[in-house]
Amino acid sequence: MSAPLIETQNLVKTYGRGSSVIKALDEVSLTIDRGEFVAVIGASGSGKSTLMNMLGGLDKPDGGDIAIAGQSLARMSKRALAYFRNETIGFVFQQFQLLPKKSALTNVRLPMQYRRPRLDEENERARQSLERVGLGDRIHHKPTQLSGGQQQRVAIARALVGEPDLLLADEPTGALDSKTSTNVMELLVELNRQGITIVLITHDKEVADYANRVIKMRDGKIVEDVRQGVLA
Amino acid sequence: MRIPGLTTLTLASGSLLERPFRTLLTMLGIIIGVAAVFAMLSIGEGSRQKILENIDSVEARTISIFPNWNNGRASARRAWRPFTEQDVLDIQAIPGGEAATGELSQEYSIVSETSDWRANVIGADPQYLAANDLQMQRGRPITQTEIERRETVAVIGTSVVRSLFRGQDPMGERIKIQNIPFEIIGIVDETEGTNWRGQDQNNFVLVPRPTGRARLFGDDRLVRNQVRSIRIVGATHEDRARFEREVDFIMRRSRGLTADEAPDFRIFNFSANRQAVAETQRTLSLLLATMGAVSLIVGGVGVMNIMLVSVTERTREIGLRMAIGARGSDILSQFLTEALLLSIISGLLGLGLGYAVSQVSLGTDEIEMVFSPNIAILSFGSALLVGVVFGFLPAQRASQLNPIEALRHE
Numbered sequence: 241m242s243a244p245l246i247e248t249q250n251l252v253k254t255y256g257r258g259s260s261v262i263k264a265l266d267e268v269s270l271t272i273d274r275g276e277f278v279a280v281i282g283a284s285g286s287g288k289s290t291l292m293n294m295l296g297g298l299d300k301p302d303g304g305d306i307a308i309a310g311q312s313l314a315r316m317s318k319r320a321l322a323y324f325r326n327e328t329i330g331f332v333f334q335q336f337q338l339l340p341k342k343s344a345l346t347n348v349r350l351p352m353q354y355r356r357p358r359l360d361e362e363n364e365r366a367r368q369s370l371e372r373v374g375l376g377d378r379i380h381h382k383p384t385q386l387s388g389g390q391q392q393r394v395a396i397a398r399a400l401v402g403e404p405d406l407l408l409a410d411e412p413t414g415a416l417d418s419k420t421s422t423n424v425m426e427l428l429v430e431l432n433r434q435g436i437t438i439v440l441i442t443h444d445k446e447v448a449d450y451a452n453r454v455i456k457m458r459d460g461k462i463v464e465d466v467r468q469g470v471l472a
Numbered sequence: 473m474r475i476p477g478l479t480t481l482t483l484a485s486g487s488l489l490e491r492p493f494r495t496l497l498t499m500l501g502i503i504i505g506v507a508a509v510f511a512m513l514s515i516g517e518g519s520r521q522k523i524l525e526n527i528d529s530v531e532a533r534t535i536s537i538f539p540n541w542n543n544g545r546a547s548a549r550r551a552w553r554p555f556t557e558q559d560v561l562d563i564q565a566i567p568g569g570e571a572a573t574g575e576l577s578q579e580y581s582i583v584s585e586t587s588d589w590r591a592n593v594i595g596a597d598p599q600y601l602a603a604n605d606l607q608m609q610r611g612r613p614i615t616q617t618e619i620e621r622r623e624t625v626a627v628i629g630t631s632v633v634r635s636l637f638r639g640q641d642p643m644g645e646r647i648k649i650q651n652i653p654f655e656i657i658g659i660v661d662e663t664e665g666t667n668w669r670g671q672d673q674n675n676f677v678l679v680p681r682p683t684g685r686a687r688l689f690g691d692d693r694l695v696r697n698q699v700r701s702i703r704i705v706g707a708t709h710e711d712r713a714r715f716e717r718e719v720d721f722i723m724r725r726s727r728g729l730t731a732d733e734a735p736d737f738r739i740f741n742f743s744a745n746r747q748a749v750a751e752t753q754r755t756l757s758l759l760l761a762t763m764g765a766v767s768l769i770v771g772g773v774g775v776m777n778i779m780l781v782s783v784t785e786r787t788r789e790i791g792l793r794m795a796i797g798a799r800g801s802d803i804l805s806q807f808l809t810e811a812l813l814l815s816i817i818s819g820l821l822g823l824g825l826g827y828a829v830s831q832v833s834l835g836t837d838e839i840e841m842v843f844s845p846n847i848a849i850l851s852f853g854s855a856l857l858v859g860v861v862f863g864f865l866p867a868q869r870a871s872q873l874n875p876i877e878a879l880r881h882e
């Protein structure tokens with residue numbers, strides 16, 4: 241058996257101090273294998289985003305350890321973490337986070353700008369990534385010329401362009417209506433079928449149903465971890 | 473092929489061009505600052521070179537002597553006393569002197585067959601041309617004989633030729649001054665520029681001084697053998713002090729002044745004149761330096777301000793870039809490049825402005841400007857320095873943002 245893609249041990253993250261201390265993550269231990277599609281659910285403030293920031297190397301834990309693709313993040317330098325994010329993680333955000341004045345292609349190309357060494361055929365890779373999310377005919381459109389669903393697809397294409405090991409999506413459908421949400425979720429399911437590991441954060445039970453494993457959080461703790469059959 | 477740093481540069485120029493008007497406003501301070509620094513350095517260099525270049529010129533070897541009221545001391549108040557022809561002769565006798573002349577002149581209307589024109593009529597002697605660094609263009613100068621016989625001959629400057637004769641040959645023609653006909657025997661070569669009063673230096677008619685005194689200047693309060701000022705050429709840089717001592721001695725003797733009495737004449741030399749000009753230029757340079765420094769600082773603060781605004785406006789972009797792998801140093805160099813690009817463009821525009829302004833308004837005789845690559849580099853460099861210094865803080869602030877918070881920024 242190969243090593244799990246994600247392994248956390250007793251992850252702790254606290255905010256504030258004294259009597260008003262908040263444990264955003266409280267001894268979270270978790271293992272996720274390659275190829276899984278995991279949904280993390282829970283009420284607002286339960287620690288989902290904090291967990292995602294840990295997994296994505298955007299934040300460091302106050303205690304415990306975390307290893308992604310064999311790399312231990314807790315003691316990594318800022319510089320090494322930046323490189324780790326670039327190579328290993330693809331982020332998808334609720335607010336898309338596209339550069340509004342740049343074309344879809346330019347937006348998708350962005351992560352490759354920080355790859356060392358630089359990849360060849362950056363434009364071609366960006367174009368293919370856009371094709372992969374079904375926007376091959378929109379590569380020169382600016383975000384303002386695209387619908388919300390299309391914008392989130394551009395963001396997904398951007399997350400994929402560097403061929404990451406892990407796709408992290410924090411409420412990717414939070415800003416979309418239910419029909420476009422379905423489209424985006426179907427795209428993620430398809431990408432997962434193609435072998436991409438996805439960790440998705442949502443407070444929406446329906447969205448979570450697309451995943452084949454659902455982890456429920458409350459007050460910084462995992463309170464439920466259920467594997468479910470892929471929906472037909 | 474990938475050129476290192478090209479991405480950063482494209483990135484920076486793109487974000488500046490997104491808001492061209494704001495960008496231009498921001499650059500204004502630096503543009504003016506660089507222009508002022510450029511002008512200042514050019515003027516400084518100009519005056520330095522002019523002094524060097526003229527150190528051996530006739531002008532530099534000239535001493536001028538003017539009568540003066542007796543230093544304004546009430547008790548010793550005397551009438552203004554002109555010099556005499558004898559003084560001119562005594563000054564001409566100073567050892568090492570090349571030429572010395574007296575001056576006596578008056579503006580008159582000069583009448584030819586077809587038109588008339590106002591010009592300065594100067595009573596000259598044979599050394600007049602040499603003492604004023606003038607050459608003949610055509611014909612011949614006034615001779616000693618013509619002076620002694622008080623002949624009515626004239627040597628004219630090129631402005632008189634142009635204004636009175638309009639393409640016709642003036643040689644041998646007659647002109648009338650105060651209704652007295654003079655025969656033109658020569659034309660003096662053109663001198664460039666204007667004199668210190670801004671008058672045309674080529675607008676004159678030379679006549680023998682005794683002729684002028686007898687027939688023209690008679691109604692002037694100057695009597696017979698007097699002159700208004702004396703010029704002597706020959707006082708080299710090393711020899712000037714001795715010349716001035718000799719002049720002082722001669723004039724005191726002639727005017728009956730003891731060595732410790734205040735003189736009622738003034739001695740001017742090139743270096744005093746240059747010092748006055750240099751003083752003007754120093755003042756101007758100081759003004760420009762102050763203006764340049766203030767503008768550059770204002771421009772720098774403008775750059776800092778616009779960069780801080782830019783960082784704030786683009787906080788989410790910065791957060792995103794960090795999330796997808798930008799290191800702090802990547803963000804730092806992105807914003808520093810932007811600030812630098814801003815100052816590079818401003819610097820170039822500033823050089824252009826400085827040059828343009830110098831061509832339009834400062835190209836006078838008083839203010840000599842000399843341009844050199846070093847001056848351009850130095851003033852351009854001041855823009856770069858401002859860009860780096862004032863761009864650093866915003867860029868550093870950007871690079872130290874927390875990506876999670878930055879992404880949440882509204």
Ligand SMILES: Nc1ncnc2c1ncn2[C@@H]1O[C@H](COP(=O)(O)OP(=O)(O)O)[C@@H](O)[C@H]1O
Pocket residue numbers: 255256262263264282283284285286287288289290291
């Ligand atoms: N930067 C922060 N400063 C202080 N408290 C924070 C910060 N980020 C998160 N928290 C707190 O940590 C807890 C978990 O937050 P978060 O992970 O964002 O929850 P979720 O994403 O599930 O809504 C919440 O109580 C939140 O208020």
Ligand SMILES: [Mg+2]
Pocket residue numbers: 288289290
């Ligand atoms: Mg959240």
